[in-house]
Structures are given as C-alpha cells and as structure tokens.
Amino acid sequence: MEVFRGTRLWVERRSITFPDGTIRDRLIAHPGDAVAILPIEGSICHLIRQYRFSVGDTILEAPAGTMEVGECPDETARRELAEEAGLAAGALIPRGFIYTTPGFSDERIYLFEARDLTPTVGVMDEDEVIEPVRVPLSDLGAMIREGRIADAKTICLFCRCLM
Numbered sequence: 001m002e003v004f005r006g007t008r009l010w011v012e013r014r015s016i017t018f019p020d021g022t023i024r025d026r027l028i029a030h031p032g033d034a035v036a037i038l039p040i041e042g043s044i045c046h047l048i049r050q051y052r053f054s055v056g057d058t059i060l061e062a063p064a065g066t067m068e069v070g071e072c073p074d075e076t077a078r079r080e081l082a083e084e085a086g087l088a089a090g091a092l093i094p095r096g097f098i099y100t101t102p103g104f105s106d107e108r109i110y111l112f113e114a115r116d117l118t119p120t121v122g123v124m125d126e127d128e129v130i131e132p133v134r135v136p137l138s139d140l141g142a143m144i145r146e147g148r149i150a151d152a153k154t155i156c157l158f159c160r161c162l163m
Helices: 073-085 137-145 152-162
Strands: 002-005 010-017 023-030 034-041 044-052 057-061 064-066 087-099 108-119 130-136
Touching: 034 073, 034 087, 034 152, 044 073, 044 137, 057 152, 064 073, 073 087, 073 108, 073 130, 087 152, 108 152, 130 137, 137 152
Parallel strands: 034 108
Antiparallel strands: 002 010, 010 023, 034 044, 034 064, 044 057, 044 130, 087 108
C-alpha cells in the first residue's frame, strides 16, 4: 500500500515474512535506481562539488543521478556524466552495483568507471548547484580517510575501480 509519493521517492507499507516465519509490516522507501560514475583521465579523476540540502552542506562526490523511466544504467551514466561533469566517455566500464540503504530501501546504484574522456556539453537539472573538480588519483585514499570525501557511493567507486 502506497503511503507517500513525492517527485523523487515514494514510500510503501509492505507485509514482510522473515526467515523465521514471523510477519511484520515495514515501510520501504523507493527513490528509484541510480548510477554513479568515476571519470578517470590519466592520473586525475573528475569529481563534483555539489550542494546537498539534505545535509545542509556542499560535498565532494562522483557524478551520479537517477535513472529515467525506460533508461538502462549505461544510458543514465552517459547522460549524467555529460550533465554534471561536462564529459563524454569513450569507455564506460560497469563495476557492479551497491544497495544504498538496505535497512529501509531497495534502491540500487549502478557503478561505472569512465575512461577515454572528452569534453561535451550537458544541461544540468534546474535544482543542481555543481562545480566540477579535478582530483589527483593519488589523493583519493587520503581524502576518504580524512573525511574530505564522505559520500558513500564515491567511496564505493574508489574501492571498485582503484583497489
């Protein structure tokens, strides 16, 4: 049963049967599946600095975005890479997916490594405040350890693409 529907997510109440046979009602949030991309060019990766109203701050993260209806993950990755980083990828390498918050959501983020980059023009969403940032690959690990990068999808991309 749908409890709430907004522009970016909806919430359902579901009856869940646990492995021990007990049945409970739980709320499940559905923000829609998404993609995240780590664009790598030689010894540099392209990240974005983006204002996130939910945390009230600007954070450093990988380009990412929600899949549109009928879009497959690689199409979304190419669209978001152009929109947020102004880049096109000659090679888009799938790196699996992650569950963002499996305690209450079934959202998946499909991870991609982008190579053979060329500048392109993309149109940002009207509610996005984004600044492209070039970061040396050699600095990423320290930036994560020190908390300068605290975005989970970006940390997962680092692990899947560079470790």
